[in-house]
Amino acid sequence: MARPRKTNGIGIGVEDTQICVVMVGLPARGKSLIAQKAQRYLKWLSIDAMVFNVGNYRRQDSPQPGADFFDNSNEKGERMRRAAAEAAVTDMLKWFKAGGVVGILDATNSTKERRRWVKERCDAQGVETLFVESKCDDEALVMSNILEVKTTSPDYKGLDPETAAQDFRERIHNYEKVYQTIDEDESHLTYLKIMDVGKQVIINRIQDYLQSRVVYYLMNLHIKPRSIWLSRHGESEFNLEGKIGGDAPLSARGEMYAKKLPDLVRESVGDDRPLTVWTSTLRRTIATARFLPESYNQLQWKALDELDSGVCDCLTYQEISELYPEDFAARDNDKYNYRYRGGESYRDVVIRLEPIIMELERSENILIVTHQAVLRCIYAYFMKKSQADSPWMAVPLHTLIKLTPRAYGTQEERYDAKIPAVSTWRGKGSVAKHEDPTAATDAIGKGGDLPQ
Known part of the structure; x- marks a missing residue:
């Protein structure tokens, strides 16, 4: 049967x-x-x-x-x-x-x-x-x-x-x-x-x-020892205002992080080998990567753009809860599968990231400067995080994450730039801009960003 x-x-x-x-x-x-x-x-x-x-x-x-x-x-x-x-x-x-x-x-x-x-x-x-x-x-x-x-x-x-x-x-x-x-x-x-x-x-x-x-x-795998470096963009003006999405410029502290990033990368790499840098097409990631050495080849990927929040783009969570209360509740109920009106879900982001994962698996010495939701999905891939937990992870601003795949798991190291940034992690049901991200399920680290 x-x-x-x-x-x-x-x-x-x-x-x-x-x-x-x-x-x-x-x-x-x-x-x-x-x-x-x-x-x-x-x-x-x-x-x-x-x-x-x-x-x-x-x-x-x-x-x-x-x-x-x-x-x-x-x-x-x-x-x-x-x-x-x-x-x-x-x-x-x-x-x-x-x-x-x-x-x-x-x-x-x-x-x-x-x-x-x-x-x-x-x-x-x-x-x-x-x-x-x-x-x-x-x-x-x-x-x-x-x-x-x-x-x-x-x-x-x-x-x-x-x-x-x-x-x-x-x-x-x-x-x-x-x-x-x-x-x-x-x-x-x-x-x-x-x-x-x-x-x-x-x-x-x-x-x-x-x-x-x-x-x-x-066919796309290689088993040579290597690491992958991940970073959020520096703090943006929208981060300070509690807005999601958009194409905002860096804040003053975001600019400080962009200038500090080359030192963090050099410290984490441990030698002078050049990395290939992948950013999204949005200006806050491009601006964050602009002070990296000229020897670093930089590529912009549309697939690395932040989760599309559709009609909620450029709104605060308070505004979303007032304008679209049913959607706000539905997203909290199943954040991985919820698709913004005219936008995307986390599941959609995973599908468009598959070519990125393939390129990562056949490449070496890659630094990705990207966005909250996208980084969550990539991090979840390497660290085997569940679909239920990954959309709620608190990802720190102004921190470089180094992931090293091993035969028995992936090793993670973090490098804190020690540059203050607004904490805007949001818990279920909340519209607050500033909360303690350590309450998040499987938090990657302290600090935070808008949980797209």
Whole structure:
């Protein structure tokens, strides 16, 4: 009996399609990073996705094993690793039965026999399989990933870094003894091979729209270590007046922030490498970025313009509550999906930001100077914030945010310019201009801006 038709909330009907994305690759090839990125991208687009990390299941019985645990001749280790894979796949298939759409099996899946077993289990339940192999022979990148793992993996928590690195190298060597890359013997499989962090991509037997959507995203990924810098524009005249939208100039304090921003960027980057700067087409973001070094290439994106508030543009929240009381209440009730009359919703902003996310994923050294709602949506993507919470996050003015994606989450650092700015975060039901933003759900930091 067919499952009921499902939609992901943004007009993409996935019907009965369910996909198991099966990661393939040696350790230190970025599989977990790719898996985490794929999950957060799909959930950001309202497609139900879940990562099933076999290592997490294995750690329940063997939390910090030595490299010999992963030697294929170690019968006990092999038995425990197989049991962990069985548990992960069983849980994933239960999740699919409950209505999950894209399950991501994060493991080495290093042999043809193991991949055949996964496919047979999924086939028996009518779940499609998409194998994603990350293959990398770039020694510098592999070493970088080893350094990443030894400092962030639960397997090496509390261990001496050099001891951890040596053990991890030995673990990789044990996998290399039995590793089988996807080749012509598996030409019947649907797969994507990412070679040397995207220098070459091989696609085989992609079957439907949802698979194509996942593959398109994964083709744009690279797994090189990098950071993304985010900043609000400086305080604007409309911020001071409590008005939303518009194209107001910077206030005097906003000008001070624009002049201070190059120093904040230099401090956070840590060296003199040039960044590419993306701003919106509105003058408050362009003005904020104008003192950055000439070596920084600057691009203006219409997609980074602030959420369009339609008929409420240039009004205060007090005026909106008086002129459009029903709309004011409806937006508070479901801020993510509420669309201003003649304007946009947060969901609309996410859709128009998808090309920005794609460019971010294939680029390096990007600084984005943008607006409150747009920054919330981008931040929610990297930090896996929920749709219910993201529109209410308090985003500080005059603060530079540095995000560094890692295999086990995204690291966040903040750099406060220490230039005062009006706090205009608004809580549900309130029309006040100045409130304490620390009451906001999942506040990014103190300070604030008009919550478009």
